[in-house]
Amino acid sequence: MSDSKAETMTMLQAINLAMHDAMAADESVILLGEDVADPECGGVVGISKGLSTEFGDRVRSTPISEQGFMGAGVGAAIAGMRPIVEIMLMNFMTVCMDQVVNHAAKLRFMSGGQTNVPLTIRTMSGAGMQTGGQHTDWTEVWFAHTAGMHVVMPSNPADAYGMLRGCIENDDPCLFLELIPALFTPGPAPIRGTVIPVGKARVAREGSDVSIIAYGRGVWDGLAAAESLAGQGVSVEVVDLRSISPLDDETILNSVSKTGRAVVVHEALRSFGVGAEVSSRIHEHLFGQLKAPVQRIGSSECPTPFAKHMETAFLHSAEEVETAVKVTLG
Amino acid sequence: MSDSKAETMTMLQAINLAMHDAMAADESVILLGEDVADPECGGVVGISKGLSTEFGDRVRSTPISEQGFMGAGVGAAIAGMRPIVEIMLMNFMTVCMDQVVNHAAKLRFMSGGQTNVPLTIRTMSGAGMQTGGQHTDWTEVWFAHTAGMHVVMPSNPADAYGMLRGCIENDDPCLFLELIPALFTPGPAPIRGTVIPVGKARVAREGSDVSIIAYGRGVWDGLAAAESLAGQGVSVEVVDLRSISPLDDETILNSVSKTGRAVVVHEALRSFGVGAEVSSRIHEHLFGQLKAPVQRIGSSECPTPFAKHMETAFLHSAEEVETAVKVTLG
Amino acid sequence: MSTALDKDIHLEMYRKVSLIKLNDDRLQSEILAGRLVMPYYSTRGQEIIPSAVSMHLTKEDYIVTIYRGIHDSVAKGVPLPDLWAELAGRVTGTCKGKGGPMHITHPESGVMVTTGIVGSSIPIGVGLALASQYKKDGRVTVANFGDGASNIGSFHEGLNLASVWKLPVVFVCQNNRYAEHTSYEKGTSCGQIADRAASYNMPGVRVDGNDPEAMYQAASEAIDRARSGGGPTLIEAMTFRFCGHNLGDKSSYIPADEMEEAKANDPVPRYQRWLVEQGYASEADIESIDRANKEVIDSARDYAYSSEYADVSEIKRDVYAYDLD
Amino acid sequence: MSTALDKDIHLEMYRKVSLIKLNDDRLQSEILAGRLVMPYYSTRGQEIIPSAVSMHLTKEDYIVTIYRGIHDSVAKGVPLPDLWAELAGRVTGTCKGKGGPMHITHPESGVMVTTGIVGSSIPIGVGLALASQYKKDGRVTVANFGDGASNIGSFHEGLNLASVWKLPVVFVCQNNRYAEHTSYEKGTSCGQIADRAASYNMPGVRVDGNDPEAMYQAASEAIDRARSGGGPTLIEAMTFRFCGHNLGDKSSYIPADEMEEAKANDPVPRYQRWLVEQGYASEADIESIDRANKEVIDSARDYAYSSEYADVSEIKRDVYAYDLD
């Protein structure tokens, strides 16, 4: 277990700590997933290390049966538990979509409010490690397009802690997304006990000329581009959405009404992605105030290639974000 | 079997005819799905009636094993067949997303072009029959956001025939969407043998003041709104997208650069839907030429309610489209 | 039927059977008369199964059922007025009219989920039982599903998980020999679904689900086992559905002789005859039970039809804990 | 091992075993030396299975395999230069460097799909066999997967479908006792996976997958059955993986005595000893086979490293039949 007094920790440590603190605070919190218990190494990347040792069978390693244990999470949630279900990688959500979309998301509504599903789904993804076409996808738009679901994604350890606790305390199903390289990147440590409710974006850097609206890896590239552009006399504001569904319209629109220019960045494919929704909302609300059309950045329109040079070309980069900012500046 | 000389037929008949003609023309075309063979009534709505009688075991009723028979479709496609896989309702796609998204869509790329998956997935959906929250969803944006997939949706029998044949002849996986009420609605009969390639929109009604960009039920409401608005002196152009992925940018942008105003309509939920992509593209390409922000119409942000009055409120309507058109007119 | 259970047990069980059967009759006639509009998956022919199963369940025990599940809900004790109001789309319905026939939910009676997705009742049932295992609340969960559902992945994953974790759950496969229009044999490779229990190191039993005593016994053993920590059981209850997959389906895919034989063995009149033969009830007693049930059904229907519809703004409620604007 | 097959058969089989083992050794050393960068799921310990299976397959027969599947691809005949070039991300690779180790594909050798999704090889294998049934091309499909995969829905659905349609497919479950870090017992409720075949009315056999003769015989029976129209078989081939789930995994979750015992029974040296005992080969013969294989591997590696990378514009190709712009 991690020490919250340390000044920095990785997102992996922050998530471990958030699960620990949530489990310590509320015994209805349980964790289900492949290899999550300590005899199975506390997860493939050790993110739940120590939890089963401390909390016993409230942490259970499951068979490779995502429909089975996602459904078990749904059922347990209806019966008053607050399950965290870990799906090892986001691509594996494809084998349990029914339980998430047709059940977790809908049961509150279809039961007329008699039942609800306080389920937190944690999963990770992201390109850059040459794992090829089936281990890196970002399908958050599927869930954002599903009424009844919340979707969030932190870009740093402190947010990860607070947002995960916010999901676990939320009375509706939440999908919590983890960027694999972020898990191993140190950042300012969270203040233990902080709960960030779903739905709140954060201005990660203030600026006045252009707004970069991003989440996950997009925030990293956004901040890097902002830094580089600052040296060129361009003042860039970076909004870390954190919450994808619901979107924090207020924070987005406040920023863009100030700057008049926006670039949306995410690692998911550009077309039909979350960026389209953000861009549409900005155009709808700030038509006439915009100085340039909103630019969207995402990964290339193909499966993730294996070879490093192609994988790099596939992913967005800080340079690409910088170029898009310049496009908005005309 | 339907007679192509009849002046009108339903979309159900047109689809039956398209499958028939494709199977007659190419013996690698097969049909797999629940209840699709004649001893099982040729499908729940009889859409494949007669085909197993004519083509024998090239039409197979399957167990309720969508992962199993979607995977079988993928495997057979790689080995040179052209399977049509019917998923009874679109909500049931949730149990076989992996085979579609991780396999059908990606195998061509991941194999470096050595294999390809000429698979046609047919499925139907749509609210309005009080079937409640798990039988009416439209999740086309999930597939449009998946590189390697094509997604199409006809709004009338003639298009349905040609587009289905276009999908079956396509060398990549195509998702062909059927609006349930449209299946039973007569319209001009197709000319047998017509093949409409994936990717082509169609101007369903010409006009000069505002463009309605729609597909499926949206086209119906769009045409009704256009008719009503014509009486009020507003000339509305209706573009029937037909192809959702890829989008026919040329037809969309031609129309909107002429009118300067656009309303996008689909039955899927408004937020994070296909409409966001269409709207974003229009704003990106025609910034400065637009006289008003693009309006988006979709279903309400909730699961489909059962009771008729709520279901009606949930769905979009011609009146709603008309109102949105008026919003663009200021 | 074999050795007789007590008269009281049988009369209580018959009361449920009668209520389910008469309720189904009334639903069908209301729909055909156009007074009720809904997709309807009749349970006519499957009445004995939930009547027997629910004899061993408390109100606190959980069930999960499917679109063809109104018999399960009625047997478990969902109040008929609330049920009818839901089917009529009224605000007084179990789900305020938002769920409808395929999503009847009534936690007060232990009816936690009704699903329209084949197979999905199984993992959810596993989850309810998991909660009970954590809470040590002594509850048992019954997960209902059809024969066709035994060919979908959720069945396999759910049963394996329940066995590995030794959960207090009973899987009741109501085998009516058809999955929509597809016969058992065309879709299912094994001779009997109960045999699949061996894949999960779980007791599996095929029972005549139309035989009240046999069904009662099989449910008793399985539910006792679950309640006492002995883990899950798979029951394959053999039955038949008389009114097609859904209302309007003419069952043309069922061979005439199969249908005839099934009708000749209609479990409800057969049960009535047996009760009389057994000396447990006179024909008058049965009539009086039926009459009382009919009154309950009539008044539930009247209650439903005289109830209000929810305001359409309800579509903005219950999507999340907070209301949408 | 039991009655001996012909010397020629054994030598051909050993040649494959040796090639797989030495190729794995070399891949590991190249990765550890930093010359090759890729996620690697070693097949060290599982060499016998595909070596024996592929003895009964023609080049035209199909296989589907998984991320841990390079042994299957090598045994089936994927040319090593193309394989190595793929792993090195070169344009000369089987998939132009787009697929990588988890997606090796080489239709010319019958390697149709390598998948990274647990269980998904099974329905795809069913589909390949379905195509063969339609085309009457006499091909057999072998679908490979692990023990953990037997708990996922695709396994259940795929085996049921193959049985209902009596397809020419053999399901080879390579049971190495672990699914990532989870032991067989923790995830799998039945004593042996072969028993699950009964759920699909299909022959199921557990065999020592590290015993060349036993494996050869089991594969022979199953493949003959498939080829002659007798339908599918489930083979559970018992084996072990020595190098963890993926390279870098220290196997801390495997009890020391289990690992020790497995190592003492390492099938490759055991096979070598047996060949010598049996008089089928001298130590020098074995060395010479190994040496020849090493040369093949070395030259494949050199070919790979001296090959070009694809132009990055390749990411716009093979997404669809047409190129993206």
Ligand SMILES: Cc1ncc(C[n+]2csc(CCOP(=O)(O)OP(=O)(O)O)c2C)c(N)n1
């Ligand atoms: C995943 C999924 N696939 C298909 C359907 C369509 N469907 C509804 S009921 C049904 C038949 C189910 O048969 P069975 O399990 O035997 O139950 P029964 O209706 O006979 O009670 C099918 C195929 C569905 N609801 N869900």
Ligand SMILES: Cc1ncc(C[n+]2csc(CCOP(=O)(O)OP(=O)(O)O)c2C)c(N)n1
């Ligand atoms: C659907 C799915 N869930 C989880 C994973 C992550 N995963 C990759 S390999 C693996 C273990 C598979 O074990 P087994 O089937 O025994 O094969 P082995 O690796 O031992 O050869 C898991 C859980 C996956 N790839 N796909």
Ligand SMILES: [Mg+2]
């Ligand atoms: Mg049935």
Ligand SMILES: [Mg+2]
């Ligand atoms: Mg294994």
